[in-house]
Amino acid sequence: MPTPPLTVRALLLDMDGTLVNSDAVVARVWRGWAVDKGLDPDEVLRVAHGRQGHLTMATLLPDRPMEQNHAENRGLLAQETADTEGIVPVPGAGAFLAALEDLPHALVTSATPELAAARMAAAGLRMPAIRVTAADVSASKPDPEGFLKGAAELGHPPEECVVFEDSGAGIAAGLAAGMPVVGVGPRAAEHGPTVRVPDLEQVRATRLPDGRVRLTFDG
Known part of the structure; x- marks a missing residue:
């Protein structure tokens, strides 16, 4: 059965395991x-x-x-x-970030700013202009603080944002924030995300006339 599309206002992206394979x-x-x-x-x-x-x-x-x-x-x-040896982008990450360049999105990662910069650069990926790192929160995932801060930075209510995550802690944080979660990769499957995809090659983002973002999923 095809996966139903999601329509949101903004996207919140984890890094490790979601955009970057570290x-x-x-x-x-x-x-x-x-x-x-x-x-x-x-x-x-x-x-x-x-x-x-x-x-x-x-x-x-x-x-x-x-x-x-x-x-x-x-x-x-x-x-x-x-140590950046072996760091590569998750399949489809580069094209997905390119498609989001003019859409509301933010990086929300448990990494420090320095670690996030090193890994995104090693993977050859564009760093989102808005990002929430370990330096910006008092509580780490599975606490929802990071995703709630990301939504606030983008100016949209949590229920109108979607989270992209791969880990149990991250998926729990997104769900606790009241957001649908797209689980990326094999680790995500056992943690109950809203939608599951093998990688980002299966995801398409399209801006709608009213400014919302429609996400569709192949397969």
Whole structure:
């Protein structure tokens, strides 16, 4: 059965796993951290996707002081920002961003500004003019704060925005913000997004005469 279209006013885009495939870097850095801590690397990676690093650490090591998590995460962020080997765009990301250039959209990512800039550049993708990063929120995904701030920056109510996400934490944040969520890639399927697509090659964005954006989905 064809996927019904969505009609919205603005789009809020996650970065890692949605626009940028950074799995190789994330795996290198977090597997190393997991081994150092005696934790299961696969479980660490399952928790790490879509969250700020210090919250991943707090989830996995709940008895540690948050000050230690923040300090240790600064080191991991430096590693991740410097390591761009294997970073590539998600299929269709470049063309999708090009189609959105004159439409209301924003990047909403759990990455720092520096990490976001490094990964978007490594993937050869245009950085949206409006962006909400880890530096702009007090609560990370799955809290909806980032998506609500993105909607406010674009000047549209949450229910008229759509979220593009790949992770469980990100999908939960979008739904908690009252927004439909397009789940991108294989990780998204198990977290109940509104719509699921394998990648961005299956998505088309068209401006309607009244200024709204119609999203259609192939397949």
